[in-house]
Amino acid sequence: MPSPMPLAAARAGVPERGELPKYFQVKQKIDAVLDELRPGAPLPTERQFADRFGVSRMTVRQAIRELRLEGRVQRSGRSSVAGQPKLVQPLTLASYTEGVRRQGLRPGRQLVVFERLAAPPALAAGLRIEPGAPVFHLERLLLADEERVGLESTYLSADRFPALTDEFDPSTSLYGHLRRSGVVFADADERIETVLASPREVQLIGTSPALPMLLLNRVTRDAQGCPVECVRSLYRGDRFSFTARLTPEPD
CATH class of the missing domain: 1.10.10.10 (Winged helix-like DNA-binding domain superfamily/Winged helix DNA-binding domain)
Incomplete structure (x- = not known):
């Protein structure tokens, strides 16, 4: 773009x-x-x-x-x-892996947490499941040519994807795995804001606590309009920019 x-x-x-x-x-x-x-x-x-x-x-x-x-x-x-040129990530229904690879860099993900927990009310509402229902929480460091550039937390219904921990390799693309499993991504709502990283996030990403970060919160839905995932992605503001193609809404 x-x-x-x-x-x-x-x-x-x-x-x-x-x-x-x-x-x-x-x-x-x-x-x-x-x-x-x-x-x-x-x-x-x-x-x-x-x-x-x-x-x-x-x-x-x-x-x-x-x-x-x-x-x-x-x-x-x-x-x-x-400095290195910023990574330009399009705001589309494509994975981080696909976006980085298009720019000629080697994408990577490093597992931090892969756990099963009970969904708190706000998360349950986002996934349209009952509060307390089981969800998988997948937290991974985002890498570009081995450089740590972000941190991503993904939440999915454990009832919908019961074999996720057995079948999915956390070092690979989750979108690719879900597509191969039959999931058709249709649309998403995404909110972008600037934040400062928490002390834990600073340590994981290896950045300065004064560095502005780009925070993306996304709910992705399938072709039936059912939420597939809730994602919280934190990107280094000095290494990332985002693009979007805008079209006029009908009158």
Whole structure:
């Protein structure tokens, strides 16, 4: 899916009134330097940037901190390097595995939890089952070329999929397994918001507690309109962006 063209005015960041903060001016200049570097290339040091732009190292540090949160800069040991391009995930009824593979990267999933539990009322309502009915909870780390980029929790009715723990390999695509089992995915409701990761999620994903995360909550339904799964997916904001194709609703 082609991405929309960036707007120069938006990137310029010029406020309606007043001057640009000095750190933001430096951020723009470093951003231009990054445009000339390949991913993983080392950046000049803070002192070199400070001398080059005639500002303090503290101002440079603040600019680089923001660029790091945006994914434009990454840390490599004690140095800073140009960041990797963000993974672009389409908002479609496709699995994470399929989306990452389309971008030429090697998808992977690492099992954290695969358990059977009683559905609390909110989850039961999402799956349209009775509160307390058994559900499977599958929690996995999301990997792209062995890099940890997210965390996904999936809940499914254990009565509907009683053999899931015996038949499904957690390192593979759950969507692929369900399709082979006869499930036809029809539609889904998905909500996207920004959050900060919990201490547990920070430890699992291996990211900074200050890094904004993209949280997706999805309920997926089959061709009969019956919920198949409730999914909570947490993605690193510095490594992911999402696209969607929009069409007009009928009048």
